[in-house]
Amino acid sequence: MPDHIDHDDGKIIILEDQTMILINQTMIPLRQRYTIMHELGHYLLGHLGEEPLSRSEKECRSSEEQAADKFAIDMLAPACVLWGLHLRTAKEIAEVCRISMQAATFRAERMQLLYQRQKFLSHPLEKRVYDQFSEFIRLNQK
Ligand SMILES: [Zn+2]
Numbered sequence: 001m002p003d004h005i006d007h008d009d010g011k012i013i014i015l016e017d018q019t020m021i022l023i024n025q026t027m028i029p030l031r032q033r034y035t036i037m038h039e040l041g042h043y044l045l046g047h048l049g050e051e052p053l054s055r056s057e058k059e060c061r062s063s064e065e066q067a068a069d070k071f072a073i074d075m076l077a078p079a080c081v082l083w084g085l086h087l088r089t090a091k092e093i094a095e096v097c098r099i100s101m102q103a104a105t106f107r108a109e110r111m112q113l114l115y116q117r118q119k120f121l122s123h124p125l126e127k128r129v130y131d132q133f134s135e136f137i138r139l140n141q142k
Contacts, residue, residue, distance in 0.1 A: 004048070010035040012042050019043060030098055034072055041071030069106075073099075077107045080130040083120045084137040087111070096140060 004013040009031060010023040021039040023032050042048060047064045077097040087093050088111060094104035114120070121127045130137075 007035070007038075010039055012039040012048065014048060019048070030100060034076065034099060034103060037072035037075045038068045041068035041075075045071060073103055073107050073110075077104070078129050078133065079111065079114050080120050080126050081133045081137060082107070082111055083114070084130060084133065085140055086142070088115070 004011060008024065009027055010021060012019065012021050014020075021036055021043075023035055023039075025032070027035070042064065045064070045067055047068070076099050077093055082093060082097075085096060087096060088108065090101055090104040090108040093099070093107050093111070094101050097104070097107075099107070121130055
């Protein structure tokens with residue numbers, strides 16, 4: 001049963017009854033933000049304290065890492081907000097969301113599919129996120 005998930009950039013640990021995210025403070029702030037969201041993703045997605053059932057530990061870890069990365073990107077660059085700002089390129093997304101070009105490139109590729117689909121704000125929770133960012137969207141319109 002994992003009681004911690006450890007990376008070079010940061011880690012999340014359970015110590016007695018406290019869960020803590022520890023961050024490598026020598027990283028640039030942009031990287032620290034991403035790592036905090038990644039580790040928070042592990043926590044909120046229930047990756048700590050759960051025994052892998054049928055998949056191997058390695059497969060489980062890999063899918064959990066992907067899920068934590070997706071969580072971080074969804075939090076730092078919400079699709080509906082990018083849509084509201086008409087952002088498409090990795091460069092635009094990196095600047096507005098203050099994420100790395102690598103993360104922004106990943107997000108821009110996903111946004112291409114979402115723009116083709118055109119189903120933004122169809123889920124009530126996405127509509128709530130959009131509403132919460134309405135002032136940000138208004139202030140950052142080109
Ligand atoms: Zn991780």
